[in-house]
Amino acid sequence: MIKILANDGIHADGKLLLEDAGYELHTEKIPQDELPSKLNEYDVIIVRSATKVRKDLIDQAPNLKIIARAGVGLDNIDVEYAQEKGIKVINTPAASSLSVAELVFAHIFSIARFLNNSHREMPVKGNTDFKKLKKAYSGGFELKGKTLGIVGLGRIGREAARIGLAMGMKVLAADPMVDEVDIEVKLFDTYGVTASAKIDTVSMKDLLKGSDIITLHVPGGQGALIGKEELDQMKDGIVLVNAARGGVIDETVLLEGLESGKILAAGLDVFEGEPTPKQELLEHPRISVSPHIGASTNEAQANIGRELADKIIEFFQ
Template sequence: MRILANDGIDPIGKKILEEAGFEVDTQHIPQEELADKLNAYDAITVRSATKVRQALIDACPNIKAIGRGGVGMDNIDVEYARSKGIAVVNTPAASSHSVAELVFAHLLNGVRFLFDANRKMPVEGNTNFGALKKAYAAGVELQGKTLGVVGFGRIGRETAKIALGLGMDVVYYDLFAGPAALTLTFSGAVQVDIPVKQVTLNELFAASDFISLHVPFLDKPVIGKDEFALLKDGVGLVNASRGGVIDELELLKALDSGKVAFAGLDVFDAEPNPRAEILTHPRISLTPHIGAATNEAQERIGEELAGLLIETLKK
């Protein structure tokens, strides 16, 4: 059986599949050519770039499985594929810690102005050092502050664990009832249960010094014009989930007014062509959708995805 890893797969995952008797092709086929070429394969794996929509599914009746290397499956028409008897699998656990660490890269970046300092020091550091030092002198600590986590699945909980380890308080919102505490493991052996508090979304907006979003985009932003009015003055926001979860135009207004102190964005409304105003704003920390892009996460994703495809295709 042949598998097309159209957005790539970690070498470990490829090796596992090949040892199980599958042929794995990592040659990328452009989206517009997939309908003509995908019938040469029995399964396809994708990340976020390749779209597997109804028209492609209808054009490729040979496909028995679709694998998503990562969490969100909004680039796949999941229910339609399953209605056609195609198995759809993803790897929700493999990248959780990597995304959570990136959230804190943005948070630490924001509270100490590193994103702006790294823009200005190369061009002004030897002529305007004193003024830059003064400009970045009002940093704040994360310890003792409250982090609000919107969406308390695997990634949200990993984010909360890092916050607790840094001495932050954690409140969270989720559609479903969640835990009253999380277990932190130190040095591989010492475990400590630390309380977290589930609240309503409006309570989270009012209580949080920093907010991290871990939800899919549905039909409207989680934080739009009305929600910005509910936030604490000087709040910091991080979105490493999906573009559209924060209304970008309202975010720009909130940054300019000082309502929001800074934002950290790994995802954008118009990927792969984000708004220029977002990319050039002096109070936004930016990364190009790399939440799961660590060597460790990609190895875990490759291993998990290989195992799921073997289980699915050898039934």
């Protein structure tokens, strides 16, 4: 019987599909330091971002046939080494795209209307300094007419573009692998109306110079894409959002840019030091923060569970 370890959990929809297919599924988490002695009992391991599947662990599990990532990024898996060993590596690039893109805009709205600050201060000062808070947070901005720069025009980047276009924003996109894309914006199905727009990608330099808000949708593990050199090319008062991977933005440069005023604000769902981000980032009044929840909606997790189950079942059939 095929044995599967869902070490970081799996949605009930995926669990049901795998069990109905006759597979033995274990969802009790095995600590990272115990995996070398236990992983070889399984044919498949399903992970999110918490469990690391590195070369040394792969060497301890010659029976392993699939490493499945419940999400997009594969930086917690030594993919090439696994493939060299004949192990199939799968992920779910399409399942959570909309959820991540919506979180990006949640951070943008929070920044645009000072909601991150209001949520912190209203419970403490709302009864005593209401008028002062009202004055402090009355200088927000609308998104319509602003230029949204999207770095990485994959599935999530395209969802972000779709939302930006629907908001009346101009969209710039940079991606060395993409020349152009057609983005279709659908109104709710009841209305049966769609609109489409062609987005031609631009150079990274042009995107940095021309954007009011920049959101990053690129893989991690390749160093900082946004450092001091890139920041110097941006408009004063730029807004940065990172819901991709920690380290894509140099966090020291980010803090310096906020201090100087070059960066108006930032939205961060991911951090270099997860699960212990820098306290300066968490406490900064001009950073909207969330604990790496981009794909953590009920809909996305159900989609991920079903997609993983389908791919695993197809492999063994």
